[in-house]
Amino acid sequence: MSAPDSVVADATGLLAGLRPDQVLLWSGAGISVEGPTSLPSGPELTRRVFDTFFEAGALATVLTYHQVVGLHTNQLCAYDTGLPAPQLPRLETALDAAARARPDGSPDTFDILDDVRKAAPNRLHAFAADHIALGGRHVTANFDTCIEQAYETRQGRPVPDGAVHHFHGSFAHSPDNRELGATLSRIRTGFPEEEAERLYRLLRAHRAVIVIGYSGSDYFDVDQLVARLPSDGLRGLRLLWVMHSGHPAHVPDQDTVPLQFLLREAGADVHIVCGRTDQLLTQVARDWGLPAPADPLPRAPADPRLRVADAERHRASFLLYRSLGLHREVRRLMREGGTGADDPVEQRAVRSQLLWEAGAWNTLRRMWWHAPADGPDRYMRAERIGACLWAQGRLLPAWLWLRRQRPKVIDDPAAAYALEETVNRVIEHMHRTPDLRFLGRRLLNRMPAPRTHDGTGPGNDEQQRYETAFRALQDVRDSLDALRRGAPRADHRHAEQSSSWFRESGDLQGMLSYRHRVLRDGYRPDDRGAGDEALRESYGQLLTANLFLGSTAGAWRTVLLPGAHRVFSAHEFLFALTTLQYGWWHRFRLLAWYLPRRLRHRSTGGRLALASGRRGPVQAMRRRMR
Known part of the structure; x- marks a missing residue:
């Protein structure tokens, strides 16, 4: 490993020959952690939100589920030798549930960020301000x-228009908090086209970019923007x-x-350095003739809290867990x-x-059948009745029912996507x-070819708005296209990307559903011997994770995955058939x-896990659940 000084020299050498106005600075929350700014890091803010808005122990509960389904933090580099810890839930997902739980979405929910609104600049903001002064x-x-405050203090005038761009908004431009990209509902649809184009122009207008204090965790907007680039x-x-x-x-x-990989894929020459930010910025400041960053000041973090009633905590926890x-x-x-x-629709x-x-599809179908046919949730009723018939294996009644419902949902894009899926x-x-x-082939041949969509981001404004439903529809259409060609899917990128999308949003059930499809698409029937052990492990992990979430059906x-005969005993298979409410013909x-x-x-030569003395998936699951 190179000496630290040579690493810094090599890194800053990437900027050799470039003027400050040819270099774009890109920052995240990390530059605001030092004193006197003293803002919370991402993990600290997440814990503050959980302590304020949710029931006691909610964060520990979520982390336990993350541990079971395999969501762990990534090691930063080889110096990180500790065991992986459960990944913290996404801050935007928690804030979204907290805001929805309070009356009228209470804008004062964001008073939890009051220290962000009142923050004072530190030495890293001063460096950024000096960089802006050089163009x-x-x-x-x-x-x-x-950054704007630091510039005005050092230059005696407001920062030039367009010199600082907050792609998630700022308190200066959104004093009522409603435009901040702080909740999942605000960011999950990605950037509007105008914003995406603006950021792309900024990247292309510069010869180099320095990224500081940024975690690279903006999966829904920044990642999708870069992924869509040629x-x-x-x-x-x-x-x-x-x-x-x-x-x-x-x-x-x-x-x-992942964003670093996506930037490389888009043609950027990406150089990563792990170490102290001020060490590198000191060298950059020297090269540009700027004052070196001052010594760091100690932190004095604030801890703004809101008064939240127990009923609101219960409601927020309920919405979060859902x-x-x-x-x-x-x-x-x-x-x-x-x-x-008290809303009967909810x-x-x-x-x-x-x-x-729970796999109680008969019970569920009866519930929707007796629900008002003209109620506010009539679109969900139309789709869910058909979905229950499909899940039970009653495919012809399902198709006939859904075909009759199509004209009734055409005026609601989200419902139309769900029903079409x-x-x-x-x-x-x-x-x-x-x-x-035979009927399936005829219906498939009558279907139009799937619309072009690369699976990495929304294709237009409507798809962007209804991303979850559109993503599911696109995945099954890709599968149907493979059936039309008479070949298995060439890869399982659609299912993998959808699994990632749900994982990033925090929807563990959605993530596991697409993990199921990844396993289905990636099955290789000629993989024998040790392959049975690998299959038993991956299928057993999926079964265990679903049971832990509380999804008997999942x-x-x-x-029913390919190769189940290599993994599950007859007893386990029969248990599954009788536990879920399949139709009798489908069970046969x-x-x-x-x-x-x-x-x-x-x-x-294959042997049952039980017959060979090894634990099958069910036995392994029971052992882990004790």
Whole structure:
């Protein structure tokens, strides 16, 4: 590993020959942690939000689920030798639930960020201000106005228009807090086209970018913007990314966040340095003839809190657990005090979600059948009845019902996407079912070719607004296109990207659903021997994670994955068939699919996990749950 001084010299050498006005600074919350600014780091702010708005122990509860489903923090570099910790929930997801739980979305929810509004600049903001004075420009994810304050103090005049761009908004431009990109509902749709174009122009207008204090965790907007660029979109751009740490300055062995990889894919020359930010900025300041950053000042963090009633904490926790797919916790809170709202539409939606995840599709279908056909949730009623029939394997009744509902939902894009996705899944299922394959092929051939969409980001404003529903529809259409070609999907990128999208938003159930599809698409029937052990491990992990969330349906759908005959015993398979409310004919279909494969596998040397003395997925799950 190179000596720290040589690493810094090599890094700043990337800027050799460039004037300050040719270099763009890009910053995140890390530059505002030092005193006197003393703002919380991302983890500190997340803990503050949980302590303020949610029931006691909510953060520990979420972290336990993250541990079980395998969401862990990434190591920054080789110097980080500790065991991976459970990943903190996304701050924007928590703030979204907190805001929705309070009366009228209470703008005063964001008073939890009052120290951000009142923050004073520190030495890193002063460096940024000096850079602007030399003609530089600055892009930041931060809401505070510390750079603008530092510039006005040092130059005696306001910062020039356009010199500082807050791509998530700032308190200066959104004093009522409503335009801040602080909640999931604000950021999950990505940048509007105008904002995306503005950021792209800023990147292309400069020869180099220095990234400081930025975690690179803006998956929904910055990542999607860069992912949509052509392979030469950032060609010629030099990008120096400083990953702040107390380690001796060094170059990490690999990209530490996905955005760094995406920038390389777009043609940028990305150079990453791990170490102290001020060490590198001191060298840059020297090269540009600027004052070196002063010595750091101690932190004096504030701790703004709001008075939140117990009922609001209950409601916020309930909304958070729903958005995360923690069905076990949703059921618990309902037993302890309901949903915190008297709206019958919401009550029905909650019950619908829980019954679906329990695999109680007969019960759920009856519930929706008796719901008002002209009520506010009539679109959900139309889709859910068809979805229940599909899940039970009653494919022809499902298709006939959904076809009749299509004209009724055309005026609601979200409902139309959801219903169309279910129609497509029915046809996909028909195509894979021997007794309905002929009809499935005919329906498939009559369908239009799927619309072009690269799966990395919304294709237009409507798709952007209804990203969740559109993503699910695009995934099944891609699967149908593979069936139309008569070949398996060439890869499982759609399912992997969707799994990532749900993981980033915090929806663990959505993430596991697409992990299921990744396993289905990635199955290789010729992988024998040690492959059985790997299959048993991956299928068992998926089953365990679903059961821990409280999704019986998600868990026992695992026995329908390709290769299930290599993993699950007949007892386990029969248990799954009788636990979920499949139709009787579908149970016969599934058993007829499983048994010959199981017997053939055993006759060619395969052994049941139980027969060989090893724990099968169910036994392993029970051991972990004790």
